[in-house]
């Protein structure tokens with residue numbers, strides 16, 4: 001993909017003799033949300049940690065802002081924020097106090113960066129509530145606040161909604177989307193949940209057993225993926241004859257009673273009429289739209305869902 005701000009080339013990782021990341025080529029576009037999707041153990045965290053330089057890569061290249069990270073790691077400090085494992089926050093301190101500690105560690109003296117980060121994830125900036133009384137969602141948002149504290153251009157999040165309840169998940173997704181839309185951040189995140197990347201990401205990389213099986217723009221696959229009208233009928237042979245007689249050739253018989261029609265310029269109403277006019281009983285008729293789960297399953301060759 002053009003305009004990549006983070007790229008990997010033939011990235012590999014071995015733990016002992018076990019190769020767990022295998023020649024991964026990834027391209028994260030500037031200003032976009034890129035979702036790495038894969039089952040548990042597929043290699044997502046290892047890829048992210050290699051991109052961040054938190055673990056050594058076995059071979060391959062990571063380029064950020066077009067530069068090989070082996071040569072410019074130091075220059076990237078402050079330009080990338082990340083949230084990977086539970087951060088070390090002090091339970092007896094507030095959100096603000098915890099972040100203030102990090103600003104001091106990072107050598108910054110500007111309290112506004114803390115306020116700004118807290119505001120971006122809707123956490124209180126007063127000191128009344130201590131970390132130990134935070135919900136899991138608040139803790140996760142504090143971790144996100146820490147990731148964005150120095151206004152980095154790239155934000156990398158490993159399973160950002162893991163373990164959250166539905167409200168926590170929805171809040172987290174909203175803040176991530178806002179960071180992209182209102183602050184023009186480039187975001188790389190991993191998830192084992194298809195619904196997550198479907199609602200958040202512009203681009204996806206499908207990882208299975210350490211390999212990248214597909215990398216694509218979600219909008220593009222939506223456009224290219226075939227929409228079909230599914231019809232359940234009592235007489236499949238007669239239905240096929242009727243459709244052909246009406247000039248509809250682009251259909252597939254999918255079982256004893258089901259036909260999928262892929263014709264573009266025909267509505268379910270028209271099909272229903274054609275069949276009913278010939279006394280065929282139509283028990284169900286619906287349009288099947290793009291489905292990331294189907295796309296993912298095709299990519300990983302029909303293996304079990306993540």
Ligand SMILES: Nc1ncnc2c1ncn2[C@@H]1O[C@H](COP(=O)(O)OP(=O)(O)OP(=O)(O)O)[C@@H](O)[C@H]1O
Pocket residue numbers: 015020038039040041042043044045046047192
């Ligand atoms: N430090 C390590 N030493 C040995 N093996 C490891 C280590 N870290 C990860 N692995 C193995 O590497 C493989 C990929 O793990 P990784 O954590 O990168 O996958 P993941 O897709 O992020 O999975 P999860 O969603 O469960 O975190 C797994 O088989 C895991 O057991």
